[in-house]
Amino acid sequence: MNSYTLSAPAKINLYLEIIGDRPDGYHELVMILQSIELADLIELRPNGTEQTRLHCNNPQVPLDASNLAYKAVVLMQEKFPKIATNYGGIDITIDKKIPVAAGLAGGSTNGAAVLVGINLMWELGLTVPQLQTLAAKLGSDVPFCISGGTAIATGRGEQLDPIIDLDNLWVVLAKYRSLSVSTAWAYNTYKQQFGNSYIFDSEDVKSRTSQVHSGALVDAIVHKDSVNIGKLLHNDLEKVVLSAYPPVAQLRKAFQQVGCLGTMMSGSGPTVFALCESREQAELVKVKVREAIPDPDLEFWVTQLSSAGIQVASY
Ligand code: C5P
Numbered sequence: 001m002n003s004y005t006l007s008a009p010a011k012i013n014l015y016l017e018i019i020g021d022r023p024d025g026y027h028e029l030v031m032i033l034q035s036i037e038l039a040d041l042i043e044l045r046p047n048g049t050e051q052t053r054l055h056c057n058n059p060q061v062p063l064d065a066s067n068l069a070y071k072a073v074v075l076m077q078e079k080f081p082k083i084a085t086n087y088g089g090i091d092i093t094i095d096k097k098i099p100v101a102a103g104l105a106g107g108s109t110n111g112a113a114v115l116v117g118i119n120l121m122w123e124l125g126l127t128v129p130q131l132q133t134l135a136a137k138l139g140s141d142v143p144f145c146i147s148g149g150t151a152i153a154t155g156r157g158e159q160l161d162p163i164i165d166l167d168n169l170w171v172v173l174a175k176y177r178s179l180s181v182s183t184a185w186a187y188n189t190y191k192q193q194f195g196n197s198y199i200f201d202s203e204d205v206k207s208r209t210s211q212v213h214s215g216a217l218v219d220a221i222v223h224k225d226s227v228n229i230g231k232l233l234h235n236d237l238e239k240v241v242l243s244a245y246p247p248v249a250q251l252r253k254a255f256q257q258v259g260c261l262g263t264m265m266s267g268s269g270p271t272v273f274a275l276c277e278s279r280e281q282a283e284l285v286k287v288k289v290r291e292a293i294p295d296p297d298l299e300f301w302v303t304q305l306s307s308a309g310i311q312v313a314s315y
Contacts, residue, residue, distance in 0.1 A: 002120075002121065002315050003043060003044060003045040003046070003121075003315065004043070004044050004117045004120055004121060004312060004314075004315045005041055005042065005043045005044075005312070005313045005314045005315065006041070006042045006043075006044075006113040006116060006117050006310055006311065006312055006313060007039045007040075007041060007113075007308070007310070007311045007312075007313045008039055008040045008041070008042050008098075008109040008110055008112065008113035008145070008310055009035045009036060009037065009038065009039040009109060009145070009148055009306055009308055009309065009310075010035075010036050010038045010039065010040075010098040010104040010105055010106060010109060011033050011034060011035055011036065011104060011105045011109070011141065011144065011145065011148075011266075011267075012033075012034050012036055012104065012171065012173075012266040012267075012271075012273050013031055013032070013033060013034075013103075013235055013264070013266050013267050014032040014033070014034050014150075014217065014221075014229070014233055014264075015030070015031055015032035015212075015217055015232075015233065015234050015235070016029065016030075016031045016234065016235040016236055016237060016267065017029065017030045017031070017212075017234065017236055018187075018190060018194070018198075018236045018237075019198070019199050019205055019208055019209065020198035020199045020200055020205060021191070021195075021198055021200070022155075022156065024156070026140065026156045027156070027187055027190075027191075028154075028155065028156075028199075028205055028209075029140075029153065029154065029155070029156065029157050030152070030153075030154055030208070030209055030212045031152070031153040031154075031157055032150070032151070032152055032153070032163070032212075032217060032218070032221070033141070033144045033150070033151050033153050033157075034149075034150050034166065034305055035148035035149055035150075035305070035306040035307065035308060035309065036104075036171055036173075036303050036304070036305055036306055037303045037304045037305075037306045037308075038097060038098055038104075038173070038301055038303040039097060039098070039109075040094055040095060040096055040097050040098050040106065040109065040110060040113070041094075041095040041097075041313060042069065042092065042093070042094055042095075042110055042113040042114065042117065043091075043092070043093040043095075044090050044091075044092055044114065044117040044118065044121060045090065045091045045092075045093070046087065046088060046089070046090060046091075046121070047088070047089045047090060047091040048088060048089070049088065049089040050088060050089050051089040052070055052073045052074075052089055052090055052092070053089070053090075053091045053092070054067055054069060054070055054092050054094070055091065055092070055093045055094070056093070056094040056095075056096055057094070057095055057096055058094075058096035058100060060100045060101075061094060061096055061100060067107070067110070068107045068108060068110055068111030068114075068138055068139060068142070069092050069094060069107075069110040069111055069113070069114045070092075071111060071138055072110075072111040072112075072114035072115050072118070072138055073090060073092070073114060073118065075115075075134060075137060075138065076114075076115065076118045076122075076134075079134065080122065080124065083122050083124070084122075087121065087122055090118075090121075092114060094110055099173075099175050099177075099271065099299070099301075100180065101180030101181065101182070102175050102180065102266075102269075102270065102271040103181065103183075103265065103266040103267030103268050103269045103270065103271045104173070104266055104267065104271055105141040105144075105145055105267070107139075108138070108139050108140075108141040108142045108144075108145050109141075109142075109145040109310070111135070111138045111139065111142050111145075112135055112138075112142050112143075112145035112146045112309070112310050113145075113310050115131050115134055115135055115138075115142075115146065116131060116146060116310040116312075119131060120312070120315070128146060128147055131146055132146055132147070132158075132160070135158075136156075136158040140156040140157035140158055141153075141157055141267075142158075143158045143160060144157070144158075144160055144309075145309060145310065146309050146310055147160065147162070147309040148306065148307065148308050148309025148310070149162055149163075149165050149306075149307045149308070149309065150162070150163045150164065150165055150166045150221060150305075150307070151163060152212055152213065152218065154209045154212075161213070163218060163221050163222065164221065164222050164224075165307035166221055166224065166229075166305055166307075167304065167305050167306055167307045168224065168226075168305070169226055169229070169261070169275055169276065169277065169304070169305045170275075170276040170277070170278060170279050170281065170282040170302065170303070170304050170305070171273050171274065171275055171276065171282065171302075171303055171304070171305060172255075172260070172273065172274045172276060172282045172285050172286045172289070172300060172301070172302055173266075173271050173272075173273050173300065173301040173302075173303065174251055174255070174271065174272050174273075174274075174286075174289060174298060174299065174300050174301075175270060175271040175272075175298075175299055176247055176248075176251075176270065176295070176297050176298055176299075177297050177298075177299050178297050179245065179247065179248070179270045179297075180270065181241055181245070181268050181269045181270045182268070183267070183268040185268075186237050186240055186241055186268035186269070187237075187268070189240040189244070190236065190237060190239065190240050193239070193240060194236075194239065216228070216232055217229065217232040217233075217234075220232055226261055226275070226277060227261060229261065229262070229275065230260070230261025230262025230275050231261075231262055232262075233262045233263070233264040233275070234264070235264050235265050235266075235267075237265065237267070237268050237269065238252070238264070238265045238269075241265060241268065241269040241270065242265070245269070245270055247295075248265065248269060248270045248272060250293065251272045251289070251293065251298070252264075252265065252272050254289045254292040254293055255272060255274045255285070255289055257292070258274075258284075258285050258288040258289055258292070259285070260274035260275060260276050260281065260285050261274075261275040261276060261277060262274070262275050263275070274289075279302065279304075282302045283302055286300045286302055
């Protein structure tokens with residue numbers, strides 16, 4: 001049986017709007033998700049035992065059953081018990097490049113890679129939509145991570161409509177190494193503070209959700225109008241995270257002042273990104289923000305937008 005190494009890209013949110021509550025306890029969202037080239041490498045190797053064993057070069061990553069990569073194995077074992085017993089245990093090695101608990105779907109993309117890898121290893125022949133249905137059981141962002149690119153995500157974030165690929169722009173990411181934000185905390189706090197503005201009527205939710213398809217940001221993406229894409233970035237969760245974490249607000253302001261296409265916090269944060277026209281502009285933005293905030297705890301990544309989801313790197 002072959003071993004597989006998969007590339008598992010991170011994502012940023014070009015748009016995140018919270019519409020209301022859902023009966024399942026999650027929030028109804030309208031998002032535009034975008035893959036970036038910053039990616040983890042996930043190796044799956046049969047280990048000849050009955051156990052799942054996780055290895056990772058970043059000590060912040062849990063190696064137990066709470067890890068989405070581990071949960072993905074359990075999900076496939078439950079779904080295909082006989083095949084799972086025939087093939088036996090798997091060693092999963094995560095080469096972590098994506099910052100952890102950062103709003104970049106680092107855990108979700110690892111779970112997505114394990115689903116894709118097991119589909120190949122066990123020769124299951126599942127299609128991308130079938131894998132995405134399983135992926136939704138692991139987390140709201142996991143289906144997107146499988147296919148990647150640029151997509152409108154609605155519902156909990158698991159219903160996807162791909163838009164034209166937007167892979168020409170560059171992005172600077174910045175995150176304080178010691179700072180992480182819990183996604184559940186961000187959504188719960190948003191609900192406490194802004195729950196009175198939620199839309200409850202299902203027809204209103206539908207019409208709000210469909211508006212994004214004809215909205216200004218999708219139009220800008222379709223026309224590759226980078227100036228307007230930069231201007232139209234939006235994230236409702238900034239309202240709670242920036243006020244609770246002043247260094248993140250300061251970082252956001254620093255990016256705004258140095259001249260990029262646009263800047264925004266990704267997902268539930270605390271990563272802040274700046275969209276740029278070129279690698280040269282991105283490197284310059286990074287240098288200027290580093291000068292404005294010379295804190296050694298602040299880390300930067302320069303990367304490109306990408307059209308790729310989970311891909312086999314080698315086998
Ligand atoms: O789906 P995932 O496990 O990634 O979500 C993490 C947490 O984020 C959930 O437990 C929930 O508190 C919050 N969330 C939400 N509505 C969504 C997605 C996430 O409230 N659509």
